[in-house]
Amino acid sequence: MGVAMMDKKFVSNIVENDEYIFNIEDFNLWYGSNQAIYGVNLTIPKNKITAVIGPSGCGKSTLLKTLNRMNDMIPGVKTSGQILYQDQDIFRKKQMVEELRTQVGMVFQKPNPFPKSIYENIAYGPRIHGIKKKKILDEIVEKSLRGAAIWDEVKDRLNQNAYSLSGGQQQRVCIARCLAIEPNVLLMDEPTSALDPISTLKIEELIKDLKDKYTIIIVTHNMQQAARISDKTAFMLNGELVEFTDTDTLFSNPKDKRTEDYITGRFG
Numbered sequence: 001m002g003v004a005m006m007d008k009k010f011v012s013n014i015v016e017n018d019e020y021i022f023n024i025e026d027f028n029l030w031y032g033s034n035q036a037i038y039g040v041n042l043t044i045p046k047n048k049i050t051a052v053i054g055p056s057g058c059g060k061s062t063l064l065k066t067l068n069r070m071n072d073m074i075p076g077v078k079t080s081g082q083i084l085y086q087d088q089d090i091f092r093k094k095q096m097v098e099e100l101r102t103q104v105g106m107v108f109q110k111p112n113p114f115p116k117s118i119y120e121n122i123a124y125g126p127r128i129h130g131i132k133k134k135k136i137l138d139e140i141v142e143k144s145l146r147g148a149a150i151w152d153e154v155k156d157r158l159n160q161n162a163y164s165l166s167g168g169q170q171q172r173v174c175i176a177r178c179l180a181i182e183p184n185v186l187l188m189d190e191p192t193s194a195l196d197p198i199s200t201l202k203i204e205e206l207i208k209d210l211k212d213k214y215t216i217i218i219v220t221h222n223m224q225q226a227a228r229i230s231d232k233t234a235f236m237l238n239g240e241l242v243e244f245t246d247t248d249t250l251f252s253n254p255k256d257k258r259t260e261d262y263i264t265g266r267f268g
Ligand SMILES: Nc1ncnc2c1ncn2[C@@H]1O[C@H](COP(=O)(O)OP(=O)(O)OP(=O)(O)O)[C@@H](O)[C@H]1O
Pocket: 031, 034, 036, 054, 055, 056, 057, 058, 059, 060, 061, 062, 063, 074, 221
């Protein structure tokens, strides 16, 4: 079902005049008997940065991880509703999860490079996808590291273990690792929360540069970060999506009292 056919009740969270990549329709998720997501309707615009904010435990990470099916595989997890990725149901049986994960990459809170060389971290994914020629792998490694704005810092030490890098550098290597398999979407779960302010700024600059080529969805505790880098912001509370709109509007003129209370620091 495309946007045009969607029920009117979804309209407030539909991104007008933008191309979209995900449509989330009346989505609910339970961990066992505990419901974590309630009736979320949201469209994620293509080639934009969408931030998801909200207090601890409101379901931000759950929603994010659902988008490349990292949650519904957990025993006891149940979902209802629909999530369309490029108009295809991500839960449809024949949809291979691996295929979805190739197109929708994920960067985690703590940098998690493999205990391998910097080169191998990047070449690993393409190799799994059948690329064997050294020349092509070399090109992918360079392009991905350049894309993640870390090439100049590591080009002379590609054979060193990725653990020898700083946290901020490791995170950029993890972003490069995602880029190497040429995804369309990057999901980022608090990608800077383990980093110092300078590394954080570098990653923020990088994220802004990446949106020309990728759709980025970032979960962040940091409202200033959402305001600095995102085009759209979604505010969640107790598993519900309270408000979703242009970032400037959400922070300057929120419609919902709960959003206003949160962004002015009254709770959370
Ligand atoms: N694997 C899991 N098993 C059971 N319950 C879970 C699991 N992961 C999350 N939850 C529960 O789901 C709810 C939402 O958690 P989630 O991690 O999505 O929130 P969050 O907004 O990302 O929080 P934070 O900002 O603290 O990371 C919480 O009540 C949490 O306890």
